């Protein structure tokens with residue numbers, strides 16, 4: 274017997290929604306997902322009319338679907354946003370070079386201007402160089418710290434008011450688990466925030482906070498969106514992999530587990546009695562970029578690389594006194610990009 278779509282009751286159901294188990298036709302699925310993202314944006318006041326929004330674009334499914342849906346909702350609901358794509362070239366041969374080609378096509382497909390910044394021009398190192406120097410251990414620490422700063426620098430160059438990232442519900446649930454495993458209570462309390470960095474120059478927003486990864490993949494697949502699906506060649510070494518597997522297993526047993534993990538972490542509020550406090554944002558003495566320490570993490574990691582001491586700054590312990598600046602750690606390209 275043909276199953277009809279639970280919503281329109283007219284079309285044949287094409288899929289079962291992983292999040293709600295509803296059986297829907299393709300069109301009703303698109304509408305359901307787009308309406309949920311719109312509701313998240315409106316309820317959480319993620320954007321204001323007239324804002325310039327940098328969409329962090331990697332060419333992967335999340336950011337491609339985000340660029341697609343934001344373009345669509347911006348027109349459908351007259352958000353009045355000025356959207357553009359911002360990509361970072363980490364310098365990972367066989368991965369990022371190919372995915373950037375996808376982003377370049379997305380620029381044409383969505384009619385949104387694209388800006389690409391590279392680790393090479395910002396830091397003088399590609400990720401391939403870094404892995405050659407430090408091996409596979411800790412490479413994602415370097416990559417994560419450098420990417421975060423690179424995105425903020427790119428957004429500042431483009432005079433963006435905010436940055437939208439494709440972090441989905443699964444990503445956030447994984448981060449919740451990782452913070453529990455690390456006993457990082459302050460981060461656990463704030464890793465579910467839908468807007469972060471409001472205290473700094475560039476707030477980041479997550480319109481996909483409640484969107485399941487499987488549904489993003491289905492949406493991209495059914496809509497035949499142009500995205501790049503190969504994993505980073507250094508990904509198997511990422512600690513996040515184990516948490517990812519665990520979240521997928523939980524979802525298998527109980528689809529609501531992802532939302533529940535996010536909800537649980539939302540209940541955590543910073544306990545001031547523990548003595549843990551949120552870092553106060555200031556400016557890095559070397560690069561001028563926002564930092565809660567005298568010298569930002571990117572500059573410390575870079576100093577380690579340039580001095581042939583790559584473990585410098587890799588430890589999670591906060592340093593009170595930062596090492597003295599040396600000439601080698603300040604590439605000219607970074608100076609030119611200080612806000």
Ligand code: SF4
Pocket residue numbers: 363400412413414416417505506507508511
């Ligand atoms: Fe960078 Fe690690 Fe992600 Fe690869 S898996 S892009 S090295 S953070």
Ligand code: ZN
Pocket residue numbers: 557558559560561562564568569570571572
């Ligand atoms: Zn710095």
